[in-house]
Amino acid sequence: MSGLTMFFALLMYGAALVFTVGVGWRVFIYARTPAPLKIPTTPAPTTRTGVWIRMAREVVLFESLFKSNKWIWLFGYLFHASLLLVLIRHLRYFTEPVWGWVALAQTFGTYAGFAMLAGLFALWLRRIVVQRIRYISNLSDHLMLWLLMAIALTGLMMRFVAHTDIIGLKMFALGLLRLDIQPVPADPLVLAHLALVAGLMLVFPISKLLHAPGLFFSPSRNQVDNPREKRHLAPWAAKLESK
Amino acid sequence: MAKVEFETPKMREYPVIPIIHADAMAHSQPFVASSQHQESLGFPGQLVDNWKEVAIDKMGELLTKYRSLKVYLDSCVKCGACTDKCHYFQGTTDPKNMPVARQDLFRKVYRRHFTFAGKYFPRLVGAEDLTEQVLGDWYKYFHQCSQCRRCSVFCPYGIDTAEISMAAREIMDTIGKGQKYCNEIIGKVHKIGNNLGLPEPALADTLQGLEEDIKDDTGFDVRLPLDVKGADVLLVTPSADFFAEPHIDGLIGYAKVFHQAGISWTLSSYASEAANFGMFIGSYDQMKKIAERVRTAALELGVKRIIVGECGHAWRVAYSFWNTLAGPFDFLDPRYPSPQHIIEFTSDLIDSGGITLDKEANDNRIVTFHDSCNVARASRMGNLPGGQFELPRKVIKAACNHFVDMPADTIREKTYCCGGGGGLLTDDLLELRVKGALPRMEALKHVVDNNGVNNVAAICAICKSQYSKVLPYYGFPRDMIVSVHQLVSNAIVLGDKQ
Structure with missing residues (x-):
């Protein structure tokens, strides 16, 4: 096994580990931290089912963002929806034989790469052009968009500019899953793409990408509006009762 | 403090997002609480020597007690959706009044002390230590937030700046830098029973005077009972209802409704305050102590129901928090929601024919309704989501022939704060209050110019004063x-039912 393969195998395993454990840990902390008061943003659903529907509308349609700003919604939605298609398409590198519905997504997923890049670029353009958004941006906010754009760009280049040894890459990916390491194709584009994706997984649990699990734990969105009917008491607040 | 000269913002023909002006409101801050006001609430009298450590420790404690704080600090992606939604930003153009920028004053300290990226790469993620300068910004800008939750409606993750400004205020109280207005008032509630510091004899006197006024006006013996044991209903209302205009006309309205419905009721001198400023300073303990006065009064008076008068944040605390803070209220009559809003009560009576309203009594008025932020975005009335919008409008329309709503993006869940909520209703913040009222005043002007509106009705003591x-x-x-119940008061037909 070459040093290069060894390095990338370890990088991908390490990144996957940091991503899973890191995000799992954050989710554990969110779940463990009590919400002592009922603070849903009203009007809010009065049943648990209603809350599921509200949450689904937020996750699938970005409903609140749509109410807020049509441009951010458009670019943000373009990026996220394209990313989903692209991720689905990438499942073909981890499955053998390729699942039927993944094969079906091949064309959409390929062109979604362009839409993803466009969405990201538009979001970045807003970040530098709109005075208010420039004011609230830190360097990390720009870097995050560049990282994602670089991932999209390297991916698209492999597909449309300089074809890579895609069979070899799939062997490498399957090898990782089967704990039977296969050589990584020594193509700079593949290596860059893999390294960037690993970087994304590494920063996920320590960055604003936590908005993904965070949404599900947002009390203003996930609480049922029933404080008069049902007494809500956090453990630390219950301790004040006995006094 | 020298009196600040300022210009009232010009009302814009079409609302446009303003260009930002850095530090436009950097001079605005409320008076700091005196050591006496601080200590009576158990807070340090002045800024403690090791305030940085104490503040960071407190922040750590709050992060383990409030999921909202933890999740909101982590989740913001700086998308900018909230940046133009705050009335204080629109009225002042100070960028630190953009909700996300206000949160970032807190978030940058959180990142520095509680996150990997902020500890090792502070410049990259904009993390900063809690310096005197940062504390100064906290004191200024967390007192330029009325905790109205408008930003949270528009945030894709529901991030509520109110939660963060409450946490910041609690930390500032803990290190000895509290706000005079709120803390002085909370002290009065603990000592006397209401925000005004109105003792029982003065209250009894006021109520008696009102009874005489109503008698002169209408010829009917409408009573405003105080501390009557065995009454069916305990009415808890903001103490502003006892003296301020137009609040007092609302109180007269409640009294007439009770009178005409033939339901026995009482006020309590011990719990003579619906407002709960413990929420504004983010203190669970203070909020709980204030709420428990209501429970105590209800038990002592042996009432069957608790009804809350027209007050915005008080209704949030009563509706959303009382059951948690001072519950369970299982000693009350389970046939009625507890607590119940006076609007729900009156609305039910309108439906059942328990009261009759003569709309023509308000024919000189073309009325619009101001949705108070805490009622709109942090509570409910009736059984259905959004009842907090429908029921007040229904009561107004039952009492008036002419009703017009303000533009759609300024009412209901998108309502603009009056500019004086969240513990900012003090003259040392007058410039902020005037400027923060801009979006609401523009919406009002729209219906004044186009529909001839000459009255705006509200169900919040702070809104009315502001x-x-x-x-x-x-x-x-x-x-x-x-007041909404002022309209009811004008229209209600007293005497034998026809």
């Missing part, structure tokens, strides 16, 4: 603001 103060700055008459 309107009375700022309306003239925008060229409107001060008495344009009315």
Whole structure:
């Protein structure tokens, strides 16, 4: 096994580990931290089912963002929806034989790469052009968009500019899953793409990408509006009762 | 403090997002609480020597107690959706009044001390230590937030800046830098029973005077009972209802409704305050102590129901928090929601024919309704989501022939704060209050110009006081603001049912 393969195998395993454990840990902390008061943003659903529907509308349609700003919604939605298609398409590198519905997504997923890049670029353009958004941006906010754009760009280049040894890459990916390491194709584009994706997984649990699990734990969105009917008491607040 | 000269913002023909002006409101801050006001609430009298450590420790404690704080600090992606949604930003153009920028004053300290990236790469993620300068910004800008939750409606993750400004205020109280207005008032509630510091004899006197006024006006013996044991209903209402205009006309309205419905009721001198400023300073303990006075009074008086008068944040605390803070209220009659809003009560009576309203009594008025932020975005009325919008409008329409709503993006869940909520209703913040009222005043002007509106009705004591103060700055008459139950009071038919 070459040093290069060894390095990338370890990088991908390490990144996957940091991503899973890191995000799992954050989710554990969110779940463990009590919400002592009922603070849903009203009007809010009065049943648990209603809350599921509200949450689904937020996750699938970005409903609140749509109410807020049509441009951010458009670019943000373009990026996220394209990313989903692209991720689905990438499942073909981890499955053998390729699942039927993944094969079906091949064309959409390929062109979604362009839409993803466009969405990201538009979001970045807003970040530098709109005075208010420039004011609230830190360097990390720009870097995050560049990282994602670089991932999209390297991916698209492999597909449309300089074809890579895609069979070899799939062997490498399957090898990782089967704990039977296969050589990584020594193509700079593949290596860059893999390294960037690993970087994304590494920063996920320590960055604003936590908005993904965070949404599900947002009390203003996930609480049922029933404080008069049902007494809500956090453990630390219950301790004040006995006094 | 020298009196600040300022210009009332010009009302814009079409609302446009303003260009930002850094530090435009950097001079605005409320008076700091004196050591006496601080200590009576158990807070340090002045800034403690090791305030940085104490503040960071407190922040750590709050992060383990409030999921909202933890999740909101982590989740913001700086998308900018909230940046133009705050009335204080629109009115002042100070970028630190953009919700996300206000949160970032807190978030940058959180990142520095509680996150990997902020500890090792502070410049990259904009993390900063809690310096004197940062504390100064906290004191200024967390007192330029009325905790109205408008930003949270528009945030894709529901991030509520109110939660963060409450946490910041609690930390500042803990290190000895509290706000005079809120803390002085909370002290009065603990000592006397209401925000005004109105003792029992004075309250009894006021109520008796009102009874005489009503008698002169209508010829009917409408009572305003105080501390009557065995009454069916305990009415808890903001103490402003006892003396301020137009609040007092609302109180007269409640009394007439009870009178005409034939339901026995009482006020309590011990719990003579619905407002709960413990929420504004983010203190669970203070909020709980204040709420428990209501429970104590209800038990002592042996009432069957608790009804809450017209007050915005008080209704949030009563509706959303009382059961948690001072519950369970299982000693009350389970056939009625507890607590119940006076609007729900009156609305039910309108439906059942328990009261009759003569709309023509308000024919000189063309009325619009101001949705108070805490009622709109942090509570409910009736059984259905959004009842907090429908029921007040229904009561107004039952009492008036002419009703017009303000533009759709300024009412209901998108309502604009009056500019004086969240513990900012103090004259040392007058410039902020006037400027923060801009979006609301523009919406009002729209219906004044197009529909001839001459009254705006509200169900919040703070809104009513704030309107009375700022309306003239925008060229409107001060008495344009009315209580919803003032309209009911005018229209209600007293005497034998026809």
